[in-house]
C-alpha cells in the first residue's frame with residue numbers, strides 16, 4: 675500500500691484492509707514520504723490492531739540512511755531501500771550503514787544492466803532482493819520478470835502495474851493468475867500482438 679501523506683489516514687486504510695483480508699501482510703511504501711517519527715507512529719498504529727507489515731519500503735528521504743537504520747532497529751520491521759539505490763555505488767553505502775535488509779531493483783531506475791549488477795551485489799552482500807517498477811506495461815515488467823526468473827534470488831515481487839493500466843497497448847508476455855505470476859512460453863518476451871492505440 676502506498677502510504678506517507680497522512681499517518682492517521684494511512685493507519686486507518688491499512689486497518690480497513692486488514693479487517694477485510696486478515697491473513698494478508700502488507701508492504702507499506704511511502705516513496706520517501708515519512709519522517710523518522712512519522713514512520714515509528716505508523717508502525718505503532720499498525721501494531722495496535724495486530725496488522726502485519728512485511729516491509730517498510732523507503733519510508734524516509736533517500737539520503738537519510740541513518741534513519742532507515744534506526745527504523746529497522748526500533749520497529750523490527752524489515753526495511754527496503756528503493757529510491758536510496760539508484761546506482762551500483764548506492765547499495766554499498768546501504769550495506770555499510772546497515773540501512774536496509776532488502777534492496778528494491780527497478781530496471782527503469784537504473785537500466786537493465788545496472789539492475790542486474792545491483793541484484794548480484796545484493797545477494798553477495800547477504801541482503802534480500804525485491805523487484806518493482808514504475809507504471810509500466812508488460813514490455814518493461816516482462817523484462818524485469820526475466821531478471822527474476824534468471825537470477826532466482828528475489829523474495830518480493832511487485833510487478834503488478836500492468837494491472838493498473840486502463841488499456842495496455844501490448845498483448846502477450848507474463849500474466850497474473852490470481853496472485854501468481856505466470857511466465858510466458860514463446861520466444862523473447864512473447865509479445866506478439868500490438869494493438870493500434
Ligand SMILES: [Mg+2]
Nearest residue numbers: 703731732756
Ligand atoms: Mg518504491
